[in-house]
Structure formats: C-alpha cells, structure tokens
Amino acid sequence: MIDKVKKILGLSSRKTGNKLILSVEKLERRVALLENGQLEEYSVERESSRNIVGSVYKGKVKNIEIGLKAMFVDIGFEKNAFLHFWDAIPAALDSGIEEIDRPANKRPRKRITAKDIPSIYPVGSEVIVQVTKGPIGTKGPRVTTNLSFAGRYLVLMPFSDRSGISRKIEEPKERDRLRKILRELDIPEGIGVIIRTVGEGQRARYFVRDLRFLLDEWAKVEQLIREQPAP
Structure with missing residues (x-):
C-alpha cells in the first residue's frame, strides 16, 4: 500500500527529506506527505464516502421538516438521506430537451x-430514491425520486x-x-426515454438494442426493490 501511495503522490524512494505518514482505521484511511518537515499533501478516504451517486435504494421516511420543505429518508447509511420536496415531484424535462409526444402518453397528467x-x-412510508449527491461530512446523501439510467x-x-x-x-x-424513431420504440407505459446527443446519425436498431438493455437493467432493479425490505 505504501508503494502504491508513493506512486500516486509521485514520491520517489531516493528522495531525501520526505516522509509519508499513513493512518489506516476500519472506516477511514489518511495519508500525509511531509517534505522537509512541512505538510505538502493530505488525503482522507472514508468508507461512507464511496461513490454512490446514481445508486438506487428503497428507503423509509423517518421525519418531515415542513420548514425545510424536505424529508429525511433512511436508506441504510449512518446519516439519513435528504429528499427535498421539489426532488420528490415528477420532474419536467430539462430545457435542453425537446419533449416529444408519444401515442401512449397523451393522457392528462395529474399535477x-x-x-x-x-x-x-407520510412518515413511515417506503420510497424509492436515487442518490444525486454523496454524503459530505455530517450530512447524509441527497436523493431524488426521479430515477434515470443512462x-x-x-x-x-x-x-x-x-x-x-x-x-x-x-x-x-x-x-x-x-422523432419518428422515438415514437416507434416499444416503450412501456409510465416510462420516459430521452435520445442523447450521441444518438445523432445512429441507426434505429441501435436505439432498439439500447432500450432493451436499459429495460433489462431496470427489471433487475425492480426485482431487488421487491425482494429487499426497506431499512
């Protein structure tokens, strides 16, 4: 591990006056690089701060703060996840996306x-969320109910x-x-799809294949959601 850290930090074993200090604990690893007694590099890696952005969890609402317009959701971490009311409302498409009507989605939407x-x-209810921002310091992760898979x-x-x-x-x-390709895709009811910029010039069969892959991945997530209890 020391050699790996030296390589990452660019620390040569021949160099004099340098000192590498490591502190490894169960949930935290700290590395400090001293040059001639002066702190030059310091890094902390925490187990709880691993990259969970994009991960989907079945959580349970623990409390609601009307003043903050937010809910705190237990998704199995030390700190409850933060879910703002606006992140729990079905989201409109970003301004960078042109919305395309499909035959299956012309029914009126409940606002x-x-x-x-x-x-x-309500407190105690289960909610499916996706992490948009990982935990930082004393704050838990930030989540949304507007799931998306690229x-x-x-x-x-x-x-x-x-x-x-x-x-x-x-x-x-x-x-x-x-637009024609999008309208002809076999998209299940209640699911939305966006054609990305890299889709420009691609053949229709590539979109069909990509949709099939994403639907299969979502089916796996759905199965896990059904089988695993909320915290």
Missing part, C-alpha cells in the same frame, strides 16, 4: 405540487412518461428522423 408531498410520503444512446426514466430529444442535435432532417 403534483410541493404541498402534496407530505401526504404522498445507456449509450438513450436515457431511461422509469417513473416518468415524458420523452424527448437532445436539443444539441440541430439538423432539422435528423431531428425529424429521430
């Missing part, structure tokens, strides 16, 4: 506001019926072609 969230997710050419949104195309694809004929 949900921040005021509805405490009644939708493939090569598509982004799958399991709890949305909105679909669209990246506005970075500018050529009108290409946009028309992609």
Whole structure:
C-alpha cells in the first residue's frame, strides 16, 4: 500500500527529506506527505464516502421538516438521506430537451405540487430514491425520486412518461428522423426515454438494442426493490 501511495503522490524512494505518514482505521484511511518537515499533501478516504451517486435504494421516511420543505429518508447509511420536496415531484424535462409526444402518453397528467408531498410520503412510508449527491461530512446523501439510467444512446426514466430529444442535435432532417424513431420504440407505459446527443446519425436498431438493455437493467432493479425490505 505504501508503494502504491508513493506512486500516486509521485514520491520517489531516493528522495531525501520526505516522509509519508499513513493512518489506516476500519472506516477511514489518511495519508500525509511531509517534505522537509512541512505538510505538502493530505488525503482522507472514508468508507461512507464511496461513490454512490446514481445508486438506487428503497428507503423509509423517518421525519418531515415542513420548514425545510424536505424529508429525511433512511436508506441504510449512518446519516439519513435528504429528499427535498421539489426532488420528490415528477420532474419536467430539462430545457435542453425537446419533449416529444408519444401515442401512449397523451393522457392528462395529474399535477403534483410541493404541498402534496407530505401526504404522498407520510412518515413511515417506503420510497424509492436515487442518490444525486454523496454524503459530505455530517450530512447524509441527497436523493431524488426521479430515477434515470443512462445507456449509450438513450436515457431511461422509469417513473416518468415524458420523452424527448437532445436539443444539441440541430439538423432539422435528423431531428425529424429521430422523432419518428422515438415514437416507434416499444416503450412501456409510465416510462420516459430521452435520445442523447450521441444518438445523432445512429441507426434505429441501435436505439432498439439500447432500450432493451436499459429495460433489462431496470427489471433487475425492480426485482431487488421487491425482494429487499426497506431499512
């Protein structure tokens, strides 16, 4: 481990006046590099700060703070996750995405506001969330109920019926072609799909393949959600 850290920090064993100090504990690893007695590098790696962004959890609402417009959700970490009311509302598509109507999603949408969230997710209720920001210091991770999974050419949104195309694809004929492809994809009801910028110029079969892959991945997540209890 020492040689690995030396390599990472660029510390040569021939160099004099340098000192590497390591402190390894169960949940934390600290590395300090001293040059001629002066602290030059310091790094802390915590087990709880591993990259969990994008991970999906079944959580349980522990308490609701109306003043903060937020809920605190137990997803199995030392600190409860922070879920703002706005992150629990079905999200509209980003301004960089042109929304495309599909035959299956023309039904009227029920409008949900921040005021509805405490009644939708009362204390003790289960909620499926995705981490958008990992834990920092004394704060738990930040989460959203608007799940998304990125493939090569598509982004799958399991709890949305909105679909669209990246506005970075500018050529009108290409946009028309992609609109047609998007409308013809066999997308299950209640799921949204976005064609990414890298989808420009790609054949229809690549989108079909990417959608199949993402739906298979989501099916695996759904099965785990059903089988595993909330904390």
